[in-house]
Amino acid sequence: MALHLLGVTLDELRGWFVEQGQPRYRADQVADWVFAKDADSFEQMTNLGKPLRTWLAERCELYRSTLTREAASEDATRKLLLTFADGAAVETVWIPEEARQTACLSSQVGCPVGCAFCASGLEGVQRNLTAGEIVEQALRVRRLVRTAAGDPTARLTNIVMMGMGEPLANYQEVVKAIRIMNAAWGLGIGARKITVSTVGLPQQIRKLAGEELQLNLALSLHAPDDDLRRRLVPWGKVPIAELLDACEYYFRHTGREVTLEYVLLEGVNNLPEHARRLAPLARHLRANVNLLRYNPVPGLPFERPTAESAFAFQQQLRDLGVNVHLRSSRGQDIAAACGQLRRAAATSATC
Ligand code: SF4
Structure with a gap:
């Protein structure tokens, strides 16, 4: 080979x-x-x-994938569908902002986690990506950055491992890809500008803490109690208390604060009682909470909350002493939810 x-x-x-x-x-x-x-x-x-x-x-x-689809949002977010020789397709997103250029990368083809609200998990996981296939996504996004800037030295500044797949379920290849993207001879992206997002594998979180990389860790929590979390993130069977222990360990060993990611689903996890239960978890961990309004996926029974209700949830957390941000939903007009472009391509190919 x-x-x-x-x-x-x-x-x-x-x-x-x-x-x-x-x-x-x-x-x-x-x-x-x-x-x-x-x-x-x-x-x-x-x-x-x-x-x-x-x-x-x-x-x-060199490059193994071909660009099989591309969608550009009005807000300049660009989503790429990259297809490898074996037919496996993954999504990669470029999120351009004034001060930073972020690539959102996939770590697996499909996803084993099967979150109830996500398109990527609908068909399970097909295979892991290799380190090279992960780095390739970042290089492709950097090309877009350079072309848009008209500057062959323009930099990709941030990486978020938040695309398709559970990064810590493909631990070895993901960490290797991160080392390549972080290296001065590679993409030269500072470890503090790289975020690994996980639904929570405590053993791997502890292992990551020992890699001597100053990565940001984001825990996709989405629910403040085990019952609701099991319904929303069926693969995440580990009790929340155990996950938070692992996150605390990560914080103690790396000094990097952990972020709690929380997708707001109308009427499901965005009620005042949910904020009341979420607040002590976040305070205990001294974690930032990132709220994101759900991007609906056709065929799935979840709705996007209004901006007002999202602000109200944010304010309630703030009043309870939590450091909380409501992230803007980028690329709303281009099937922004993870896995949708791939699904659309598969559907149109089979229709
Ligand atoms: S939200 Fe993330 S972890 Fe959950 S199924 Fe989708 S890709 Fe997997």
Whole structure:
């Protein structure tokens, strides 16, 4: 199998070149083309001789996916559907803002978690993505950033692992991808600008704390008690108390505050009693709470709360001493909820 150059560390690449009887510095040259100069073909690597470029093309791969769909929102959010050779398709989102350029990346094809309100979980998980397939998404978004800015050195500033899949269920590849995106020779994105979002696997949260990466951790809570959470996040069988213990451990070992993500579902988890039960959990953890109004998914029985009721929920949490933000729903007009573009593509392909 060809070596996927987007998914190997510089040390691995140096080792590989040496094994192949090539000088070690070739790895640095290739990494520079791939990560700094955005090369998507070996032909572009003009400081390598033609025979070496041909030799590399026979043994290595650059981009594995093709862009099969793209949707641009009025608010400039751009959603990409990337399809790999085996037919697996994932969504990647670019969220441009004045001060930052964020890529929302998928970690798996589909998702094993099956949140009751999400399109990505409807068909379960097809497979894990490799580190290279995760990095590839970030590189594709960075190209959009650079093209839009008309600047070949423009930076992708933030990564959120909040796309399709449960990142901590694909732990090894996700952490490797993060190391590549974080490395100065890679995408050079500071660890503090990278967020891993999880429904909560306590063992992996503790393991992540030991990686010596200063990542942001976001726990997708969505409910303030175990009964409701089991209904909304059926895969998340671990009691909330146990999850919060793991988050506290993460905070103690990394010094990074944990964020609680909470999708507001009208009449389901956005009542005053829910805010009253959520507040002590957030205060105990000294966590920020990020509220997000649900983006409806056709066929699923959940509704988006009005802006007024979302503000009221936010205010109630504030009054109860919680640090809380109501995130704007980006890309509302482009099937913004996770997994919808992929689903739409699959549906139109089979209709
Ligand atoms: S919301 Fe996230 S964790 Fe839940 S099913 Fe969708 S992709 Fe998976």
